[in-house]
Each structure stands twice: as structure tokens, then as C-alpha cells.
Amino acid sequence: MVMATFKLWRGDRDAGRFEDYQTDITEGMVVLDAVHQIQAEQAQDLAVRWNCKAGKCGSCSAEVNGSPKLMCMTRCSDIPLDKPVSIEPMKAFPLIKDLVTDVSWNFQVKKRIKPFKPRQPDADDGTWRMAQADIDRVQEFRKCIECFLCQDVCHVLREHQMHDAFIGPRFFVYGASLEMHPLDIENRLGDLKDSDGIGYCNITKCCTKVCPEDITITDNAIIPLKERVVDEFYDPLQKLFRIFRPRG
Amino acid sequence: MAQAELTLKQHGFGQTRRRDLWWLQPLAVFAGLSTFVIYTTWAAFQGEYYAFGPYLSPLYSPELFGESSHSWFGAKPSWWPAVLPWSPAFLILWAPGGFRLTCYYYRGAYYKAFWADPPSCAVAEPRHRYLGENSFPLILQNIHRYFLYLALLFVVVLAYDVWNALWFTDAATGATSFGIGIGTLVLAANVVFLGGYTLGCHSLRHLVGGIRDRLSASPARLKAYNCVGCLNRRHMLWAWMSLCWVGFSDVYVRLCAMGIWTDLRIL
Numbered sequence: 304m305v306m307a308t309f310k311l312w313r314g315d316r317d318a319g320r321f322e323d324y325q326t327d328i329t330e331g332m333v334v335l336d337a338v339h340q341i342q343a344e345q346a347q348d349l350a351v352r353w354n355c356k357a358g359k360c361g362s363c364s365a366e367v368n369g370s371p372k373l374m375c376m377t378r379c380s381d382i383p384l385d386k387p388v389s390i391e392p393m394k395a396f397p398l399i400k401d402l403v404t405d406v407s408w409n410f411q412v413k414k415r416i417k418p419f420k421p422r423q424p425d426a427d428d429g430t431w432r433m434a435q436a437d438i439d440r441v442q443e444f445r446k447c448i449e450c451f452l453c454q455d456v457c458h459v460l461r462e463h464q465m466h467d468a469f470i471g472p473r474f475f476v477y478g479a480s481l482e483m484h485p486l487d488i489e490n491r492l493g494d495l496k497d498s499d500g501i502g503y504c505n506i507t508k509c510c511t512k513v514c515p516e517d518i519t520i521t522d523n524a525i526i527p528l529k530e531r532v533v534d535e536f537y538d539p540l541q542k543l544f545r546i547f548r549p550r551g
Numbered sequence: 552m553a554q555a556e557l558t559l560k561q562h563g564f565g566q567t568r569r570r571d572l573w574w575l576q577p578l579a580v581f582a583g584l585s586t587f588v589i590y591t592t593w594a595a596f597q598g599e600y601y602a603f604g605p606y607l608s609p610l611y612s613p614e615l616f617g618e619s620s621h622s623w624f625g626a627k628p629s630w631w632p633a634v635l636p637w638s639p640a641f642l643i644l645w646a647p648g649g650f651r652l653t654c655y656y657y658r659g660a661y662y663k664a665f666w667a668d669p670p671s672c673a674v675a676e677p678r679h680r681y682l683g684e685n686s687f688p689l690i691l692q693n694i695h696r697y698f699l700y701l702a703l704l705f706v707v708v709l710a711y712d713v714w715n716a717l718w719f720t721d722a723a724t725g726a727t728s729f730g731i732g733i734g735t736l737v738l739a740a741n742v743v744f745l746g747g748y749t750l751g752c753h754s755l756r757h758l759v760g761g762i763r764d765r766l767s768a769s770p771a772r773l774k775a776y777n778c779v780g781c782l783n784r785r786h787m788l789w790a791w792m793s794l795c796w797v798g799f800s801d802v803y804v805r806l807c808a809m810g811i812w813t814d815l816r817i818l
Contacts, residue, residue: 369568369673389568434767458669463681485765502685506659509672522753522783526655530696530757537693 304329307384309337311349312391315400322346323387328379335363335374338390338402350401358515361450365402366391371452371513393455395471406451412470415498419481420489437485443523444480446516449473453510453520459503469500472510472520479524482531492535495528504529564677565670573671580664584657587794591644594801598638600808601801605716606734608804609741609797613708614639621715647797650702653695655753656790658684696754703755706746713739719816731818734803741793741800748789751782 307328310321324341335353342349354360356375363374368382368389382388396404426432453472459465470478478499482491495501510520518524534541567573594601594610601611602619614621616628617639627637651657662668669676684692716735720727749755760766760776767773782789806812 366568366673368570370571371673383570386570391568434765436767436773437765440766456672458672458676459681459683461673462669462676463679465681483764487764500683500685502690503681503683505662505668505683505689506655507663507669507672508659509669512672521659522786526753527757527761529693530754530761533693533696534757534762537690538696 305384307337307379308387309341310387310389311338311341311346311401312389313346313349313401314398316398319398321389321391328384330380332379333375334367334372334377334379334382334388334390337379338374350399350403352403359448361448361515364393364450364452364455366393366455371455373450373452373515376515393451395455395457395460396451408466409449409451409454409471409473412474413477416470416474416478416481417489417491417494419484419487421486422488431486433485440523441480441483443518444476446518447473447476448516450515452513452515456509456513457504458507458509459500459505465500465503468498469503472504472525474499475501475504475528476518476520476524479528482528492532496532496536501525501529501532563675564667566675567671567673569671569673573674577664577667577671580660583791583794584661584664587798590798591648591801594805595638595640595644596636597805598636598640600805601639603734603804603808603814604720604732605718606732606738606804606807606814607712607715608801609709609712609738609745610644610801611640612705612712613643615642621712646698646701647705650695650698650749651790651794653692653698654790655695656786658692660787695752696758699749699752699754699758702749702752706742706749709738709742709745713742729818730816732814732816734807734814736817737796737800737803741796744789744793744796747782748786748793750779751784751786751789752779753783753786755779756783 305328306325309324309326311324312319313322314320324345326337326340326344328337335356338349338351342351351363353363353375355362358373358376361373364371365374366372366389367374367377371393374390390402392398392402392404396406396408399405421431424430451473454460457471459469460471478491478495481487481489504525506521506526508521511518511522514520591610594608601608602614602621607614607619607621611617612621613623615623616625618626622639631637663670667677668681682689684690713735716738717729717731718727719730719732756776756779759779760772763769763772766776803812807814
């Protein structure tokens with residue numbers, strides 16, 4: 304057992320500060336355990352959002368020592384406990400209280416993305432057939448738990464606060480899962496270029512680094528979408544080829 | 552769309568609560584890329600010591616016009632403005648340079664290392680204004696696939712240089728014979744690294760298969776997509792290996808040509 308100091312952000316939209324709490328850390332504890340222990344023993348009014356404690360609900364996103372992480376998946380043994388451990392809410396979203404932020408902006412964005420639009424059924428039984436090879440590519444995107452850590456670390460949202468012009472990596476992953484789906488026939492490329500602001504992404508790969516589901520966000524979702532936008536709007540040769548070879 | 556009003560903004564360049572050595576990677580990228588750019592610029596301006604026997608420095612290949620035996624179309628062209636310095640490298644170096652400059656990996660790396668945009672993940676930036684690649688000038692990065700087409704040609708040319716590097720001319724008799732020198736291996740490794748980097752390009756992955764939603768209908772495309780994707784997963788590694796080896800290849804040929812290093816013959 305070791306005594307560790309945690310600097311927890313306490314406050315609301317109007318004001319806030321870090322407060323120090325000391326608590327015992329035992330083997331196997333994760334940061335969320337420590338926060339719950341502090342909440343139970345020292346700060347009953349501490350606001351913290353959590354649900355599954357298994358890295359699957361995406362609720363307990365926060366910044367541990369300045370890095371966006373799921374508190375339930377961050378082992379205390381993996382962080383230096385000889386110095387105070389800072390825990391603060393995500394910076395890309397408005398603060399509600401203490402460690403809880405208002406992530407509802409993300410849900411508004413998601414509603415705006417054109418939904419799945421399958422082609423006409425092509426099998427005799429009135430359904431579709433898909434090859435595994437075709438669905439493999441979008442399967443990775445289905446792992447997303449919507450923890451919004453990628454949104455939090457993205458400097459376009461976090462630093463430049465361009466929430467009105469840029470939908471963020473989470474929704475490029477969502478867009479890619481639809482746009483690359485072998486059954487989908489909707490065209491979202493115009494939206495990606497204009498209202499979704501994919502051009503603002505400058506490929507720093509921070510979103511990929513923080514993803515707790517190890518989704519290769521930049522390489523497998525954002526860059527392929529950027530390339531499709533180039534096809535559609537910036538590449539004269541592709542425009543020429545499309546006359547003879549429709550998108551498929 | 553509703554604007555999210557943030558309450559915990561970061562202020563001040565470099566501000567972060569990260570405790571790790573977040574500055575180390577951008578610093579290493581800055582040092583590595585700066586060293587390469589300075590060296591290649593210097594080497595390009597030399598205009599000499601770029602060929603040695605059957606070896607031609609990759610910084611000068613293809614030698615479209617020049618004084619060495621590797622030149623495709625003869626000596627310095629008469630239309631080259633007299634007021635400008637001359638080097639065969641000036642005619643070709645823009646193409647591989649443009650390929651690397653617009654490469655998705657390098658873009659992310661040099662935006663961090665040279666523009667601090669951001670300096671590192673979750674670290675505050677020096678500027679408030681941000682345009683990204685959404686408008687001029689960085690929207691021009693979308694030209695990357697055109698540099699890819701040129702880069703693929705360069706890989707073919709450099710592979711041909713390796714073939715040439717297998718044939719040594721006897722200075723006394725003028726006879727040509729098959730052989731392998733250390734320089735041959737250096738140039739061959741250069742093609743392998745450049746091939747791994749170029750064939751793992753994100754744009755190539757898109758063009759060979761990523762452009763389609765139903766790849767299974769075209770097995771050749773699917774195979775090509777998987778092959779390029781395999782190289783793409785280590786794109787950063789290929790990028791750095793090829794960058795360092797191109798520089799080393801030029802150093803090797805240059806020092807051999809200057810008589811400082813001796814090229815050992817294996818066969």
C-alpha cells in the first residue's frame with residue numbers, strides 16, 4: 304500500500320481550482336478506484352461520470368497528468384505516484400461540475416451526418432450479401448465506445464475551439480464507417496469537405512494515440528476520407544476517370 | 552451547430568500538465584529533418600562528386616543533363632540561365648522533395664516540429680488563428696498523389712541505377728564486367744527503403760483499392776490494397792529509413808568519388 308496525492312479539479316463553469324486529496328493505493332487499483340475512494344471518504348460532493356468500469360462505456364474520460372485517458376483503464380501502477388497526480392475534466396467540452404463535462408455537442412453533430420442508406424436488396428430473399436473482405440475495413444470503426452477522448456485531444460477542438468466548423472475525429476470515424484460500407488450508397492463527401500471541415504485536420508495523429516480501443520483513426524478513417532474528398536473536388540484526373548468508371 | 556463554450560481553456564505556448572518528455576519527439580523530428588534538408592541542399596549545390604564508376608548518387612538520379620557518364624541527354628543544357636548556379640540535381644530534386652513534403656506522415660510530423668501546430672498532443676500552441684489544410688496555402692497538400700506518380704517513376708529509375716551499379720568498367724582495357732561492390736549494396740538498399748516508403752503511401756493505398764467500397768469484386772485490387780496496407784502500417788519507419796539512407800548513399804558515393812573512402816569489391 305502506498306499513500307498518493309491526487310490533485311482533483313473542483314469547480315463549475317464559473318470558477319474552479321485544483322484540490323489535493325491523499326488516499327491509499329493498493330495493488331490493482333485504477334485511477335477511477337482512487338477517485339471513488341476519495342469521493343467516499345473525503346469529498347462526497349465530487350462529481351464524476353462513470354458506468355461500466357471496464358473500458359466499454361466511455362463515460363469516465365478525463366485528463367490524467369495532462370493526458371486524455373479513461374480513468375477506469377489507467378492503472379495506478381502505470382503512473383508515477385511520487386508526485387501529485389492531476390485529474391481534470393476534458394478541455395474540449397464545457398464543464399458541468401468537477402470532472403464532468405457536457406458532451407452533448409457530440410450528439411448534435413452525429414444527428415447531422417447523413418444516415419446509412421443501403422442499395423437496393425440484391426439477393427433472392429430480398430436482403431443483401433456482403434463479402435467479409437469488404438466489411439473488414441469498416442469493422443474496426445465499430446469498436447468506438449464514444450469516450451470522446453479523440454475529440455478532447457484534437458487541437459482543432461481543444462485549442463482552436465472550432466466546434467462550429469469541424470466535427471472532430473470521432474465523427475470522421477463514424478463517417479468512414481458509413482462512407483466505406485459496402486452496402487451504403489449515400490454520398491457524404493460534400494459535407495465532409497464543407498460543413499464537417501475535414502480539411503482542418505492536419506494529421507497529428509493525437510486522436511489515434513489516445514484511442515482506448517486502438518482504432519487507427521488517422522490512417523484508416525481520416526486519411527482515406529481526405530483522399531476521397533481529393534478525388535471528388537481537387538483531382539482533375541479522377542474527375543475525368545469518373546466519367547468512364549462510376550464510384551463503386 | 553451549437554458552439555460548445557469551453558470553460559477550461561489552455562493558455563500560453565507549451566502549457567500542459569503532461570509529465571512525460573513530450574518535447575522529445577518533435578525535437579528529434581526537427582533535428583532529423585533540418586539535418587537532411589541542410590545536407591541535401593548543400594549536396595545539390597555541389598554539382599560534382601556525385602558519381603563514382605557505375606555508382607550515381609540518388610540525389611542526382613536521373614541525371615538528365617550533366618558531365619558524368621550517367622547523363623541521359625548530355626552536358627549542361629545551353630538554355631540554363633547563366634546567372635543561375637548549375638547542378639544536375641536542380642532538375643530533379645523537386646520531385647522526391649515534393650513527395651516527402653506533401654506526405655501524410657511528414658505533414659503531421661513537421662506541423663508539430665516546425666510550426667508547433669500543436670507542439671505535441673495536449674500541449675498549448677503559440678497561435679490562436681488556425682486554417683489547417685482547409686485553405687491556401689496548405690490546401691495544396693492535396694497534390695500529393697501527383698508527386699506519388701513521379702516518385703514511383705523515381706523508384707524505377709533508381710532500380711535501373713542498381714542494375715548499372717552491377718557493371719564495372721576496367722579503366723585499363725575499357726571492358727565491362729559484372730561485379731558487386733559495397734556501393735552496389737548501398738544503392739540496392741536505397742531502392743528497397745525508398746520502395747517500402749513509396750509503395751506504402753496513403754494515396755497509393757487509396758488509388759489501388761481504398762477508392763472502392765466493394766473490393767472483393769476485384770481480387771487483384773484487394774491483393775494490391777492489402778500489400779500497400781501492409782507497408783502503410785510502418786509508413787513512418789519506412790519514411791525515416793529511406794530518408795536516412797538516401798542521405799547516406801550520397802555521402803558514400805561522394806566520399807568514394809573524392810577518394811576519401813575506398814569502394815570494396817565483393818565480386
